[in-house]
Amino acid sequence: MKTKFEAFPAWAKALTAVALVTGGIFAVVQINKGRERRRLRKEGRELIQDVESDIQATNKPASLTKTNYKLLATKxxxxxxxxxxxxxxxxxxxxxxxxxxxxxELIKAFGMPLDSSNFWDADIEKNLSGFMQKLxxxxxxxxxFGLARKGIKYRF
Incomplete structure (x- = not known):
């Protein structure tokens, strides 16, 4: 195999080296993105569990329908x-x-959609808190302040 590779012209050897390096970098980037997606998904599930346990302690009913929450989450x-x-x-x-x-209910309806506004992290899923960090x-x-004025304990 070594003799066959040496028979290639210099440009082909350089192109092969560049392709191997680029492929390695791409693989590392994709692995890191996968880890980040798993971490964010875990944080989103933990957030929903924390908020749900707090809400169950107060036992207040929702004031809107599930459809309204979904529409508000989409907005x-x-x-x-x-x-x-x-x-x-x-x-x-x-x-x-x-x-x-x-x-x-709004956090639950929002879920973990993809953040497509950032070119570099186009396939990263974020929960509502992650999207609120853009503000x-x-x-x-x-x-x-608006939430606190209504006696709502949750903060972003």
Whole structure:
């Protein structure tokens, strides 16, 4: 095999080396993305379990239907999954939350969609908290203030 490889022209040897290095880098990147996806999925499940246990302690009923939560979650995803985030849509969704159960149901309805607004992490799934990190600190503080004003304990 060594003699056959030496028979190739220099450009073919260089091209082969570049292909091997590129393939190795691609494999490492994909492995790291897989690890990140698993970590984020685990965090999302843990978040939902934590919030659910807190909500069950208060035992308040939801004020909206499951369909409404799904529609609000879609509206949030569309507002946060853009290069230019629509803050007003985010504020409008959280203005409809009336108690802790509502926020929990919204988090459940939101799920773990793909974040397609970032070219480098186009196949990373994020929960609602992950998407809310796209907002700056003043915008998150405004959302949290609106929740606190209604007596909702959950914060982003």
């Amino acid at each position: 949030l995803y569309n507002a946060l999954n853009l290069w230019n985030i629509d803050e007003m849509a985010v504020y409008q969704v959280f203005a409809q939350m009336n108690n802790d159960r509502d926020v929990f 700056d600190s003043d915008e998150v503080a405004a959302v949290n």
